[in-house]
Amino acid sequence: MNxxxxxxxxxxxxxxxxxIDNYDPSVxxxxxxxxxxxxxxxxxxxxxxxxxxxxxxxxxxxxRSRILIKISDLLEENLVRFAKAESIxxxxxxxxAKQIDIPRAASNFRFFGxxxxxxxxxxxxxxxxxxxxxxxxxxxxxxxxxxPWNLPLYLFTWxxxxxxxxxNCVVAKPSEVTPMTAFLLGEICNxxxxxKGVLNIVHGLGTTTGQAIIEHPNIKxxxxxxxxxxxxxxxxxxxxMFKKLSLELGGKNPNIIFADCVYEKMLATTVRSSFAxxxxxxxxxxxxxxxEKIYEKFKKDFIKKVSELKVGHxxxxxxxxxxxxxxxxxxxxxxxxxIAESEGGKILFGGNKVEVxxxxxxxxxxxxxxxxxxNQCKLNQEEIFGPVVTIMSFKTDEEGLSLANEVKxxxxxTLWTNNLNRTMQFSKLLQTGIVWVNTWMLRxxxxxxxxxxxxxxxxxxGFEALRFFTEPKNICIKY
Ligand code: TXE
Numbered sequence: 001m002n003x004x005x006x007x008x009x010x011x012x013x014x015x016x017x018x019x020i021d022n023y024d025p026s027v028x029x030x031x032x033x034x035x036x037x038x039x040x041x042x043x044x045x046x047x048x049x050x051x052x053x054x055x056x057x058x059x060x061x062x063x064r065s066r067i068l069i070k071i072s073d074l075l076e077e078n079l080v081r082f083a084k085a086e087s088i089x090x091x092x093x094x095x096x097a098k099q100i101d102i103p104r105a106a107s108n109f110r111f112f113g114x115x116x117x118x119x120x121x122x123x124x125x126x127x128x129x130x131x132x133x134x135x136x137x138x139x140x141x142x143x144x145x146x147x148p149w150n151l152p153l154y155l156f157t158w159x160x161x162x163x164x165x166x167x168n169c170v171v172a173k174p175s176e177v178t179p180m181t182a183f184l185l186g187e188i189c190n191x192x193x194x195x196k197g198v199l200n201i202v203h204g205l206g207t208t209t210g211q212a213i214i215e216h217p218n219i220k221x222x223x224x225x226x227x228x229x230x231x232x233x234x235x236x237x238x239x240x241m242f243k244k245l246s247l248e249l250g251g252k253n254p255n256i257i258f259a260d261c262v263y264e265k266m267l268a269t270t271v272r273s274s275f276a277x278x279x280x281x282x283x284x285x286x287x288x289x290x291x292e293k294i295y296e297k298f299k300k301d302f303i304k305k306v307s308e309l310k311v312g313h314x315x316x317x318x319x320x321x322x323x324x325x326x327x328x329x330x331x332x333x334x335x336x337x338x339i340a341e342s343e344g345g346k347i348l349f350g351g352n353k354v355e356v357x358x359x360x361x362x363x364x365x366x367x368x369x370x371x372x373x374x375n376q377c378k379l380n381q382e383e384i385f386g387p388v389v390t391i392m393s394f395k396t397d398e399e400g401l402s403l404a405n406e407v408k409x410x411x412x413x414t415l416w417t418n419n420l421n422r423t424m425q426f427s428k429l430l431q432t433g434i435v436w437v438n439t440w441m442l443r444x445x446x447x448x449x450x451x452x453x454x455x456x457x458x459x460x461x462g463f464e465a466l467r468f469f470t471e472p473k474n475i476c477i478k479y
Pocket of ligand 1: 146147148149150173174175176204205206207209210211212214225226227228230231233234248249250251281282332383384385
């Protein structure tokens with residue numbers, strides 16, 4: 001299926017008529033084409049977005065809210081169609097797309113449709129000076145949203161929904177690896193009555209289409225999720241132009257397990273936090289640290305549980321692990337497994353590509369557990385972003401904490417313990433933006449979401465996102 005750009009409410013071919021292939025990772029074959037848009041397409045999208053801005057930014061909150069909630073309803077009505085499209089495009093199990101990706105995309109619109117009606121700004125009375133200050137929170141104008149391939153519609157809408165709720169117009173680019181659900185979203189926006197030009201979706205490569213968005217002199221804010229290297233590049237381009245930036249980048253998250261946890265719950269959740277979505281979630285707990293007392297038991301039980309996971313075609317209902325997103329990504333992930341032994345690691349389970357019957361050319365990999373002894377090895381320091389976890393034991397709280405923090409990333413951490421004192425100590429001292437205690441990936445959309453260190457700058461979610469997509473202006477009135 002060939003997809004088109006969505007500009008000013010219409011589906012359009014790219015100006016130069018160039019296309020790139022789109023692959024179905026479950027079979028390793030091209031199944032469609034996507035526009036390879038140039039800066040002329042981005043310029044066109046920008047022009048329509050900026051034309052739509054005066055009216056959209058003056059549209060009542062009630063009306064904006066109604067449209068966002070309508071988009072959410074329509075996504076729910078089209079759940080199966082969207083989930084199928086997401087699963088084919090990305091290789092993720094269809095069940096996962098049905099249960100997580102598409103419902104969450106719908107929640108993003110519903111949440112920000114409601115949140116905008118509760119968003120308020122401050123006033124400061126300058127007592128004794130006969131003056132009052134109040135803050136206006138005004139939309140920025142035209143903003144850029146660039147998203148990755150691991151949770152395609154989920155992360156795309158996580159940016160677009162707050163941007164338009166706050167009154168901005170958007171030029172957005174989904175990942176060229178997984179463009180399909182973003183394409184389908186255009187139809188739904190039209191049906192929901194989103195005015196033309198408020199959202200414009202331009203498809204293409206990061207280095208051309210994405211680059212045109214970040215370089216555009218009048219796109220004043222960029223919200224980006226993707227790799228740390230790309231984030232650093234975007235920051236270099238955007239900083240001299242004084243753009244507002246929100247960067248959600250990589251992670252290498254610790255999962256710290258103490259002997260006093262509720263063991264069965266921890267074990268089941270650790271299987272999920274290791275391998276959900278083929279381990280391609282920035283929040284996956286890819287470094288597992290286990291207190292020495294229960295290390296051998298954990299090792300045995302974890303291997304057993306992981307060996308029960310079924311790698312298979314994404315459409316099959318009993319598939320736990322689908323295909324990785326692309327041939328290039330499969331090779332990248334496999335290259336880490338290949339260096340494991342030279343780094344002193346021991347492959348306890350998995351490590352090999354899988355040939356799924358009937359889909360022999362798909363990008364499948366076994367869930368893989370590697371025991372390591374040196375936290376400084378590449379396997380423990382670099383983001384692999386696939387179904388590969390390392391495990392390592394520790395003796396004391398101090399050791400567990402320093403292993404967790406000795407890494408350049410700082411997105412999230414998971415802690416398994418029932419000791420309140422330890423919970424508080426770790427919560428304060430872990431160098432991450434998010435700490436989960438006795439759970440993983442339990443999301444409340446009101447909370448600040450994002451990382452520290454090389455995991456990014458800024459926070460998404462709740463009012464943080466609405467603050468990002470608005471400029472505060474202070475008005476001082478003397479009376
Ligand atoms: O991401 P990229 P890639 C990590 C993960 C993965 C690595 C690379 O480790 O292996 O990043 O993945 C657009 N100007 N994460 O190469 O390139 C690109 O088109 C503007 C973690 O796929 O960062 C896509 O839309 N845009 C992550 C988006 O950036 C540019 C999720 C992300 O792609 C651009 C994905 C440019 N110059 C990968 N270059 C997470 N945090 O969840 C690329 N893009």
